[in-house]
Amino acid sequence: MSDKIIVGVDIGGTAVKVGICDLNGELLHTFEGPTEAEKGADAVCNNIANYALQIVEQSPFSWEQVEGVGVGVAGFLDIPNGIIKFSPNLKFRNVPLKEFLENKLQKKVLVNNDANVAALGEAWAGAGSGVSHCVCYTLGTGVGGGIIVSDRIVEGFNGLAGELGHMAIVPDLEAIQCGCGKMGCLETVSSATGIIRMAKDAVARGDRTSLSFITTEITAKDVIDAAKAGDEVATRIVARAAYYLGKSMATVAVVLNPERFIIGGGVSKAGEYLFEQIREVFRKSTPEIVAEGVQIVPAILGNNAGVVGAAGLIIRS
Amino acid sequence: MSDKIIVGVDIGGTAVKVGICDLNGELLHTFEGPTEAEKGADAVCNNIANYALQIVEQSPFSWEQVEGVGVGVAGFLDIPNGIIKFSPNLKFRNVPLKEFLENKLQKKVLVNNDANVAALGEAWAGAGSGVSHCVCYTLGTGVGGGIIVSDRIVEGFNGLAGELGHMAIVPDLEAIQCGCGKMGCLETVSSATGIIRMAKDAVARGDRTSLSFITTEITAKDVIDAAKAGDEVATRIVARAAYYLGKSMATVAVVLNPERFIIGGGVSKAGEYLFEQIREVFRKSTPEIVAEGVQIVPAILGNNAGVVGAAGLIIRS
Numbered sequence: 001m002s003d004k005i006i007v008g009v010d011i012g013g014t015a016v017k018v019g020i021c022d023l024n025g026e027l028l029h030t031f032e033g034p035t036e037a038e039k040g041a042d043a044v045c046n047n048i049a050n051y052a053l054q055i056v057e058q059s060p061f062s063w064e065q066v067e068g069v070g071v072g073v074a075g076f077l078d079i080p081n082g083i084i085k086f087s088p089n090l091k092f093r094n095v096p097l098k099e100f101l102e103n104k105l106q107k108k109v110l111v112n113n114d115a116n117v118a119a120l121g122e123a124w125a126g127a128g129s130g131v132s133h134c135v136c137y138t139l140g141t142g143v144g145g146g147i148i149v150s151d152r153i154v155e156g157f158n159g160l161a162g163e164l165g166h167m168a169i170v171p172d173l174e175a176i177q178c179g180c181g182k183m184g185c186l187e188t189v190s191s192a193t194g195i196i197r198m199a200k201d202a203v204a205r206g207d208r209t210s211l212s213f214i215t216t217e218i219t220a221k222d223v224i225d226a227a228k229a230g231d232e233v234a235t236r237i238v239a240r241a242a243y244y245l246g247k248s249m250a251t252v253a254v255v256l257n258p259e260r261f262i263i264g265g266g267v268s269k270a271g272e273y274l275f276e277q278i279r280e281v282f283r284k285s286t287p288e289i290v291a292e293g294v295q296i297v298p299a300i301l302g303n304n305a306g307v308v309g310a311a312g313l314i315i316r317s
Numbered sequence: 318m319s320d321k322i323i324v325g326v327d328i329g330g331t332a333v334k335v336g337i338c339d340l341n342g343e344l345l346h347t348f349e350g351p352t353e354a355e356k357g358a359d360a361v362c363n364n365i366a367n368y369a370l371q372i373v374e375q376s377p378f379s380w381e382q383v384e385g386v387g388v389g390v391a392g393f394l395d396i397p398n399g400i401i402k403f404s405p406n407l408k409f410r411n412v413p414l415k416e417f418l419e420n421k422l423q424k425k426v427l428v429n430n431d432a433n434v435a436a437l438g439e440a441w442a443g444a445g446s447g448v449s450h451c452v453c454y455t456l457g458t459g460v461g462g463g464i465i466v467s468d469r470i471v472e473g474f475n476g477l478a479g480e481l482g483h484m485a486i487v488p489d490l491e492a493i494q495c496g497c498g499k500m501g502c503l504e505t506v507s508s509a510t511g512i513i514r515m516a517k518d519a520v521a522r523g524d525r526t527s528l529s530f531i532t533t534e535i536t537a538k539d540v541i542d543a544a545k546a547g548d549e550v551a552t553r554i555v556a557r558a559a560y561y562l563g564k565s566m567a568t569v570a571v572v573l574n575p576e577r578f579i580i581g582g583g584v585s586k587a588g589e590y591l592f593e594q595i596r597e598v599f600r601k602s603t604p605e606i607v608a609e610g611v612q613i614v615p616a617i618l619g620n621n622a623g624v625v626g627a628a629g630l631i632i633r634s
Contacts, residue, residue, distance in 0.1 A: 076606075132474065133473055150469075150471075152467075154466050154574075155574070156450055156573055156575065157449065157575060157576035157610075158574055158606075158609070158610070159574070160571075160574040160607050161572065161574040162572070163571040163604070163607060164571070164572065166571040166607070167568050167571055168567055168568060168602050171488035171489075171490070172488075173488070173490075180604040182603070182604055247485065250485055251484050251485060251486075251568055254477075254480040254481070254483040255478065255479070255480075255569060255572060255573070256464070256471060256473055256478050256572070257471075257472070257473020257474055257475055257480075258473065258474060259474035284499075285485050285499060285500075286499070287480070287483050287497040290475075290477050290480060293474075293475070
């Protein structure tokens with residue numbers, strides 16, 4: 001095989017996932033190894049380099065075919081210089097990852113944050129394939145995001161663009177404080193955490209709901225399942241999560257006029273039940289001319305979005 | 318003079334403004350001629366071409382020095398092809414302006430909408446000079462906008478990005494309908510029209526305010542002047558306009574992480590009195606890490622932003 005390939009690296013707190021993609025974003029091989037964050041930054045950097053070398057060695061490709069190595073990592077980054085300024089889950093500071101890997105691997109290396117990279121993965125080779133302007137939401141513990149304009153990640157002046165979970169979208173009268181310190185952020189209502197909080201509040205208030213019979217910790221899936229089964233309280237909670245997602249998309253739509261919104265993360269597994277509600281709010285809240293042709297669709301790459309998007313950095317930068 | 322120059326064209330309903338810029342965005346000469354929209358599309362297109370030729374002929378520069386011609390126009394455009402699909406103030410449809418001018422002038426021609434072009438002018442050579450990521454608001458009859466990411470205009474998939482006046486920012490309970498048909502748009506409260514409406518409502522309600530002694534049509538300037546003079550009702554109205562501007566900027570900040578917000582248009586002439594209120598709301602509503610280093614400043618090019626930005630299309634595309 002003589003075609004060019006790209007290596008994508010997704011650094012998690014416990015595992016580093018490495019993948020080989022072709023230049024169209026097709027994921028050909030994956031490999032996972034321990035991060036070993038407890039051994040410190042040097043060990044982690046060496047692990048990453050070794051996993052990248054190993055996956056290529058064990059594949060039908062040669063190292064000469066590698067066009068570059070892209071890396072996604074959670075934390076505050078100096079993106080142009082590829083420095084991890086601070087990573088909460090790896091617990092290290094000011095690690096010049098790009099420089100280290102370029103010296104060790106003798107290839108072009110690009111580093112970006114995990115939410116941006118996952119968005120790029122979906123945009124490039126997932127649910128946004130063929131679309132130049134798209135916005136990705138990840139509905140998990142929080143609400144993450146990534147913005148793709150003209151096929152490129154929007155980083156912003158401090159690498160902080162795409163923090164969709166911190167759009168102050170809930171009106172002051174109903175707002176609660178977010179982990180970021182501000183009031184009424186989208187993730188206070190539309191994340192798994194937000195859905196669980198609303199459910200617990202309802203149970204604590206004594207609302208009549210099947211959720212009060214759950215004896216283990218309530219999960220977002222419990223609430224969504226109860227809503228689908230017709231539980232009125234759960235239905236209202238999911239509708240509220242969908243409402244503010246749709247409203248936030250209406251806002252993003254007039255600012256950026258994307259062609260497609262892509263929603264991933266655990267909560268998105270609620271499927272069409274959730275998506276239909278989001279689309280309805282979006283249509284009601286967005287000027288017709290801006291809403292026209294806009295699609296709101298589920299992410300399709302799942303946990304592979306990170307490695308694919310990391311690879312995408314090399315040809316979409 | 319042997320340096321390269323760019324011709325910028327700002328097409329208005331009654332006048333076409335033409336300017337010569339150097340490659341740094343300095344406006345060296347301007348010229349204005351009648352649009353003559355009533356004579357139809359052919360006449361307008363010929364006028365534009367002739368004004369462009371004339372301004373260069375009457376300058377110390379030669380036509381050979383012209384790097385290209387940029388054009389800003391209000392309306393719905395096919396930007397890549399430079400076609401005016403519909404222009405409400407010129408009343409014409411499907412005019413292939415780019416093709417016409419390229420044939421007639423034998424130069425590269427780029428066409429974009431007036432709000433985007435004015436934003437690019439400020440970003441390139443006005444209040445955003447030296448800044449790669451900025452967002453411009455124009456507070457006039459409506460609220461217009463333009464987004465600059467990595468030195469380029471964000472157009473969106475239908476050329477509709479930057480419609481900041483249609484962010485649905487006023488909570489449902491207090492929202493009124495906007496001209497666009499949707500509820501609670503920013504321009505219902507933060508445009509000159511919005512400020513005048515709130516003032517008239519207050520007078521009609523019989524609120525105690527100096528505004529009720531104005532015998533002519535109330536203007537936004539009347540309301541701002543009364544607020545500065547301590548009138549409580551006027552103060553509340555301007556504070557409300559500032560509040561939703563600040564809130565909308567907080568939203569834009571987490572989505573795009575711009576370095577600078579630039580505010581122009583008639584209402585922005587209220588000056589620091591207005592700007593300080595906007596900045597305070599912005600700081601309160603934006604996660605600290607995102608707000609850090611962000612500036613909210615007045616536009617400085619005034620009516621020249623259009624021609625300068627039109628010229629900017631040629632080197633920032």
